Amino acid sequence: MDLASAKMIGAGLACIALVGAGIGIGNVFAALINALARNPAAQVTPFAFLGFALAEATGLFGLAIAFLILFVF
Amino acid sequence: MALELHPLEQFVIKPIVPLHIGKIDISFTNSALLMTIAVLLATAVVVIGTRREELVPGRIQSLGELAYEFIGNMIDETVGTDGQRYFPFVFTLFMFILFGNVLGLIPFGYTFTGQIIVTFAMAAVVFIGVTLIGIWRHGWHFLSFFVPHGVPIVLLLLLVPIEFLSYLIRPFTLSIRLFANMLAGHTMLAIFGGFAASIGVLGLLPLGLDVLIFFLELLVAVLQAYVFTILTCLYLNDAINLH
Numbered sequence: 080m081d082l083a084s085a086k087m088i089g090a091g092l093a094c095i096a097l098v099g100a101g102i103g104i105g106n107v108f109a110a111l112i113n114a115l116a117r118n119p120a121a122q123v124t125p126f127a128f129l130g131f132a133l134a135e136a137t138g139l140f141g142l143a144i145a146f147l148i149l150f151v152f
Numbered sequence: 153m154a155l156e157l158h159p160l161e162q163f164v165i166k167p168i169v170p171l172h173i174g175k176i177d178i179s180f181t182n183s184a185l186l187m188t189i190a191v192l193l194a195t196a197v198v199v200i201g202t203r204r205e206e207l208v209p210g211r212i213q214s215l216g217e218l219a220y221e222f223i224g225n226m227i228d229e230t231v232g233t234d235g236q237r238y239f240p241f242v243f244t245l246f247m248f249i250l251f252g253n254v255l256g257l258i259p260f261g262y263t264f265t266g267q268i269i270v271t272f273a274m275a276a277v278v279f280i281g282v283t284l285i286g287i288w289r290h291g292w293h294f295l296s297f298f299v300p301h302g303v304p305i306v307l308l309l310l311l312v313p314i315e316f317l318s319y320l321i322r323p324f325t326l327s328i329r330l331f332a333n334m335l336a337g338h339t340m341l342a343i344f345g346g347f348a349a350s351i352g353v354l355g356l357l358p359l360g361l362d363v364l365i366f367f368l369e370l371l372v373a374v375l376q377a378y379v380f381t382i383l384t385c386l387y388l389n390d391a392i393n394l395h
Contacts, residue, residue: 143339146335
């Protein structure tokens with residue numbers, strides 16, 4: 080296997096990290112809708128966006144690695 | 153085909169005014185230029201906003217007041233009134249990152265928060281400062297931070313190293329979170345922009361997607377400044393109140 084194809088496969092594998100980000104963000108907003116449906120007065124939206132940012136960041140580590148593999152090395 | 157694009161070119165540091173002292177390169181770069189603009193803008197918002205204090209605030213005054221109250225309330229909620237003496241530092245950090253992130257979204261601009269060394273320097277200052285505050289306020293008692301309450305002795309042998317490691321790893325997670333968000337977001341914008349340029353009429357599709365991603369990036373830019381600041385507040389809370 081030559082280097083170019085190995086890079087492609089590596090970048091694709093690194094993108095698997097985004098599965099976790101998808102699940103995490105889905106969970107965060109599902110919980111937010113649940114909470115707001117049960118108690119519309121709940122002041123939880125800022126925490127939901129904090130959770131969204133934290134969950135998204137972990138997935139983006141993988142995406143950043145994929146970009147670095149494709150365009151830097 | 154995608155490999156022909158150079159989406160990471162936007163992060164290249166270019167000297168504007170070359171300066172050398174001996175072998176040390178202290179050139180004024182595009183990164184330094186954007187930092188200067190961010191500092192000047194953040195200062196202008198607060199200084200011009202509060203120069204003529206009116207009962208009904210104008211645009212700039214309400215922007216400054218909004219940011220001031222936002223950070224003030226954040227410190228009150230996470231650290232308590234004890235943390236208000238660190239307000240200037242937290243407020244400066246927030247405004248610097250916020251203006252850096254948002255200015256970076258201007259096309260053909262430059263994002264200095266997309267450089268790991270910039271975010272790591274900020275995170276290292278936060279980490280070292282918070283640790284020193286903790287030692288200064290509590291002395292040797294600060295070490296009790298690494299010992300969870302009400303845990304059997306045998307389990308402590310496992311938990312104390314874990315707590316210690318998770319404390320040491322904080323500057324890295326704090327800096328990589330901001331850096332990776334900016335890097336991935338701007339690279340994604342450039343890649344979809346490259347698709348739009350290379351496939352003709354069909355390129356309108358990735359162009360539309362690019363516009364949507366741009367709004368997501370605007371959200372992320374503000375959100376990451378918020379996250380960096382609130383995590384700084386939480387670390388400060390750990391140092392001041394010890395759990």
